Amino acid sequence: MANPTPLTYHNEIYAAGLRDKKPGITFNTLEWEALAKERLSKESFGYVWGSAGTRETDDNNRAAFKKWGILPSRLVDTEFSSLKTTLFGQEYDYPIAMAPVGVQRIFHRDGEIASASAAKREHVTYILSSATCTSTENVAKANENGSRWFQLYWPANESNDITASLLKRAKANGYKVLVVTLDTYTLGWRPSDIDNAFNPFLRADNIGVEIGFSDPVFRRQFYEQTGKQIEEDMGAAAAEWIHNLIPGKSHSWQDIKFLQEHWDGPIVLKGIQTIADAQHALEVGVQGIVVSNHGGRQQDGWVASLEVLPEIVDAVGDKLEIIFDSGVRCGADVVKALALGAKMVLIGRPYIYGLALGGEEGVSHVLRSILAELQLTLHLSGIPSVSPVHLNRSVLRRTA
Numbered sequence: 001m002a003n004p005t006p007l008t009y010h011n012e013i014y015a016a017g018l019r020d021k022k023p024g025i026t027f028n029t030l031e032w033e034a035l036a037k038e039r040l041s042k043e044s045f046g047y048v049w050g051s052a053g054t055r056e057t058d059d060n061n062r063a064a065f066k067k068w069g070i071l072p073s074r075l076v077d078t079e080f081s082s083l084k085t086t087l088f089g090q091e092y093d094y095p096i097a098m099a100p101v102g103v104q105r106i107f108h109r110d111g112e113i114a115s116a117s118a119a120k121r122e123h124v125t126y127i128l129s130s131a132t133c134t135s136t137e138n139v140a141k142a143n144e145n146g147s148r149w150f151q152l153y154w155p156a157n158e159s160n161d162i163t164a165s166l167l168k169r170a171k172a173n174g175y176k177v178l179v180v181t182l183d184t185y186t187l188g189w190r191p192s193d194i195d196n197a198f199n200p201f202l203r204a205d206n207i208g209v210e211i212g213f214s215d216p217v218f219r220r221q222f223y224e225q226t227g228k229q230i231e232e233d234m235g236a237a238a239a240e241w242i243h244n245l246i247p248g249k250s251h252s253w254q255d256i257k258f259l260q261e262h263w264d265g266p267i268v269l270k271g272i273q274t275i276a277d278a279q280h281a282l283e284v285g286v287q288g289i290v291v292s293n294h295g296g297r298q299q300d301g302w303v304a305s306l307e308v309l310p311e312i313v314d315a316v317g318d319k320l321e322i323i324f325d326s327g328v329r330c331g332a333d334v335v336k337a338l339a340l341g342a343k344m345v346l347i348g349r350p351y352i353y354g355l356a357l358g359g360e361e362g363v364s365h366v367l368r369s370i371l372a373e374l375q376l377t378l379h380l381s382g383i384p385s386v387s388p389v390h391l392n393r394s395v396l397r398r399t400a
């Protein structure tokens with residue numbers, strides 16, 4: 001299917017400007033956060049904005065992008081380049097995807113449905129979190145023939161049959177890649193949520209628990225344990241489900257085998273920050289990693305995710321697909337992460353701000369902005385494509 005090129009967005013956007021037609025939402029990417037703050041409750045805004053401790057990791061993530069500058073080449077006679085990229089032997093229209101983000105109904109009543117619909121519309125891959133307000137099946141329906149992956153918060157060991165059920169449902173509903181998040185077996189120290197006494201899952205309105213509540217194995221186990229259906233004691237069921245997702249204790253490298261036995265597509269480990277762990281990932285035989293520090297939400301004082309990207313790429317980049325997130329805010333940031341060796345870059349908070357500002361339209365707006373700026377940046381820098389042949393470290397200068 002022909003995909004809309006971001007160049008069209010760029011032309012559309014400028015053409016609208018020529019007709020004096022102002023956009024509903026600003027194109028200034030750094031303003032989305034402040035606008036979402038005005039729109040959301042204190043608790044919901046605190047949840048998305050929140051970071052661990054003094055926010056040093058989050059600050060480091062942003063600062064790391066500023067330590068690289070893009071070097072343009074002149075008199076390069078190219079058409080606007082294709083942004084297509086290939087991962088796991090499959091072609092993707094764009095080298096960005098939507099990071100797994102849970103509990104999206106606290107940001108907009110349409111939650112994951114809005115995001116998954118926008119993903120389809122904009123030809124961007126959607127990664128469904130395990131902690132959602134919408135089931136695996138209903139998100140797949142909203143995403144239709146779009147590209148989607150499934151992120152696993154890995155239920156505690158004794159619940160392996162629940163894990164198997166989650167994977168079976170994801171596979172049956174067209175999720176192509178399994179993303180296993182390793183850095184959130186317990187929630188980080190997030191002062192904004194603690195100050196607001198805010199834990200989205202333990203409220204009575206099914207926030208973040210729908211994949212569990214719609215899971216036949218979880219439902220049966222809850223009944224066996226309590227003699228009750230989930231609907232008879234939603235609070236207890238939510239607490240039980242969240243304990244499953246975030247059990248307070250990490251799995252081990254040996255446990256990856258179980259996932260490999262129950263998933264026949266690519267597996268990607270999210271949350272890798274060291275060469276040693278990237279090598280472990282290679283040894284256990286997964287296909288990719290997400291170099292990520294969870295947007296600084298999990299621990300204070302961590303190294304910037306972008307800072308460790310090049311050394312991890314040097315160590316395993318020819319054997320594993322490297323995906324990147326944490327701190328990406330605009331098209332130029334995407335260029336830098338791709339140039340440093342990532343094949344795909346995940347957009348996190350910005351699309352949630354878009355969701356808060358305008359539901360599906362707001363998410364589309366954010367994706368279109370980032371894609372348009374990504375392509376224009378490449379074009380004006382004389383970089384013909386996102387292929388590593390053209391987009392690599394030679395286009396960057398370390399400036400600090």
Ligand SMILES: Cc1cc2nc3c(=O)[nH]c(=O)nc-3n(C[C@H](O)[C@H](O)[C@H](O)COP(=O)(O)O)c2cc1C
Pocket residue numbers: 047048049099100101102129130131151181270292293294295296297325326327328347348349350352
């Ligand atoms: C509100 C919120 C919820 C998140 N939920 C999840 C989740 O369910 N699973 C997961 O793997 N990561 C989750 N993340 C982390 C993102 O996938 C991603 O790593 C992070 O947002 C990247 O940082 P950035 O937003 O600063 O760019 C969440 C992030 C936010 C902001």
Ligand SMILES: O=C(O)C(=O)c1ccccc1
Pocket residue numbers: 101102103131184208246294297
């Ligand atoms: O808030 C997060 O960062 C996160 O990863 C999460 C964890 C559990 C449920 C929802 C989101």
